[in-house]
Amino acid sequence: MNDWLDEIHWNEDGLVPAIAQDHKTGRILMMAWMNRESLALTVSEQRAIYWSRSRGKLWRKGEESGHVQKLHELRLDCDADVIVLMVEQLGGIACHTGRESCFYRVYENGGWKTVDAVLKDPHAIYAGHSHE
Numbered sequence: 001m002n003d004w005l006d007e008i009h010w011n012e013d014g015l016v017p018a019i020a021q022d023h024k025t026g027r028i029l030m031m032a033w034m035n036r037e038s039l040a041l042t043v044s045e046q047r048a049i050y051w052s053r054s055r056g057k058l059w060r061k062g063e064e065s066g067h068v069q070k071l072h073e074l075r076l077d078c079d080a081d082v083i084v085l086m087v088e089q090l091g092g093i094a095c096h097t098g099r100e101s102c103f104y105r106v107y108e109n110g111g112w113k114t115v116d117a118v119l120k121d122p123h124a125i126y127a128g129h130s131h132e
Contacts, residue, residue, distance in 0.1 A: 005040060007076070008081070008083075009079065009080045010036070013053075014035050014036065016033070016034055016081060016082065016083055017032075017033060017081075017082050017083070018031065018032055018033065018048075018050065018083040018084075019082065019083070019085070020032070020048060020061075020085045020094060021084055021085065021087065022087065022088075023072040023086040023087055023088055024088075028103055029069075029089055029095075029100070029102065029103075030101065032050040032059070032061075033050060033053055034050055035051040038051045038059075041058070042071060043074065047062075047068055047069060047071055048060075048061040048068075048071060048085055049061065062090065065093070065096070065126060066090070066091060066125075067089065067091040067093050067125075068091075069085065069087035069088070069089055069090070070090065071085060071087055072087060072088060073086035074086075092119065093119050093120060093125070096122060096125075098118040098120045098121055098122045098125060099116045099118055101116065104116035
């Protein structure tokens, strides 16, 4: 049943980088890590479930914020060491800062410039929780 998981080249920690991309616009929303269990659960539950390295546990995206990522398609790159999840981002916010994407800074004139607005105050999103 889990043969497809054996085709993935997991790193020395048993993880693979996973990039979440908006299935309609193609915008890259975030990057996180997955282990075998989180990837298998992502497929079975049809929602993004990552492995939180800092917390050492499964992280069901949206469990605290409500910003669930519904899975539309799962892709594996040519070297079998990066996953792309085509998702529907519920609430339109993927980043714990309250922005659409975690990639909201652009390199310009020798520094990083913030170019995306905060759509919702993180304090209002998490109400006492630490960020996902």
